[in-house]
Amino acid sequence: MQIAKTRDVLRNAVDALRPQGAGRIALVPTMGALHEGHLTLVRRAREQADHVVASIFVNPKQFGANEDLGAYPRQLAADAAMLEAEGCALLWAPTVEEMYPPSFVTNVSVAGVSDGLCGAARPGHFDGVATVVCKLFNQVQPDIALFGEKDFQQLAIIRAMARDLDLIRPHVDAIIGVPTVREADGLAMSSRNRYLSPEQREQAAALPRAMRTAIAGLESGAPVADTLAALEADVVAAGFASVDYAVLADAASLTPLSALGAGPARLLVAGRIGGTRLIDNMAVNGSQG
Numbered sequence: 034m035q036i037a038k039t040r041d042v043l044r045n046a047v048d049a050l051r052p053q054g055a056g057r058i059a060l061v062p063t064m065g066a067l068h069e070g071h072l073t074l075v076r077r078a079r080e081q082a083d084h085v086v087a088s089i090f091v092n093p094k095q096f097g098a099n100e101d102l103g104a105y106p107r108q109l110a111a112d113a114a115m116l117e118a119e120g121c122a123l124l125w126a127p128t129v130e131e132m133y134p135p136s137f138v139t140n141v142s143v144a145g146v147s148d149g150l151c152g153a154a155r156p157g158h159f160d161g162v163a164t165v166v167c168k169l170f171n172q173v174q175p176d177i178a179l180f181g182e183k184d185f186q187q188l189a190i191i192r193a194m195a196r197d198l199d200l201i202r203p204h205v206d207a208i209i210g211v212p213t214v215r216e217a218d219g220l221a222m223s224s225r226n227r228y229l230s231p232e233q234r235e236q237a238a239a240l241p242r243a244m245r246t247a248i249a250g251l252e253s254g255a256p257v258a259d260t261l262a263a264l265e266a267d268v269v270a271a272g273f274a275s276v277d278y279a280v281l282a283d284a285a286s287l288t289p290l291s292a293l294g295a296g297p298a299r300l301l302v303a304g305r306i307g308g309t310r311l312i313d314n315m316a317v318n319g320s321q322g
């Protein structure tokens with residue numbers, strides 16, 4: 034597996050993978066600190082393309098001033114070994130200066146779908162995500178790109194951006210969401226789980242448990258507001274410091290729903306345990322994922 038750290042090396046390496054434009058390239062964008070969830074993305078990518086390009090870039094633009102940019106785990110050599118073992122052809126691992134030279138002034142902002150949920154709690158976060166993913170798409174020029182459904186709002190934003198800016202053809206279908214990979218006790222895999230103490234790690238499993246209970250209630254007709262309030266209370270009773278949001282939303286637009294309708298819906302929750310913010314989401318009403 035080749036590791037490209039500059040755009041020139043990347044361009045030549047992508048051209049070499051796809052002589053005369055032949056062969057499909059899948060991109061798996063990551064911030065490193067890889068776990069089974071990321072490796073699942075690579076495996077799905079290999080099933081759907083001839084070559085997999087992964088990127089590792091801890092993107093400063095998506096971290097707020099009081100967030101964990103400095104502490105975010107960086108383990109390039111270990112991550113590269115995992116990607117190579119999964120059959121990844123090329124790793125794009127630019128420096129911050131390569132991605133954002135001093136002259137860089139552009140911001141990509143996706144209105145509406147970025148505003149609520151994590152967008153409300155983390156101002157600017159999704160602009161940072163959209164900006165870097167737009168650059169990654171242009172740099173690698175993949176045929177498809179794969180993202181975990183764990184970051185469900187991020188996935189919706191990237192789909193909207195790809196559609197609006199004609200980034201990958203055929204746009205929406207080229208952005209593939211892969212179901213969340215979970216630990217044995219149901220906790221969604223995340224690079225941030227490593228910040229949890231053993232006690233917090235045990236308490237964290239209350240989040241998916243409370244979500245499953247809430248979904249069973251919603252699907253058997255329980256009122257949405259009461260169900261979400263009970264979910265929040267359960268999670269806090271289990272040891273979470275707070276719940277940023279617990280929302281039932283339309284699965285496509287992420288517009289909050291006050292009642293379950295016939296269409297696919299999604300339960301999305303963010304909570305804080307110690308200093309760590311965990312997010313999760315699950316399908317409601319027979320929707321996928």
Ligand code: PAF
Pocket residue numbers: 062063064090092095162165166184187
């Ligand atoms: O989901 C992530 O790891 C990041 O938000 C992404 C998509 C790689 C952009 O930095």
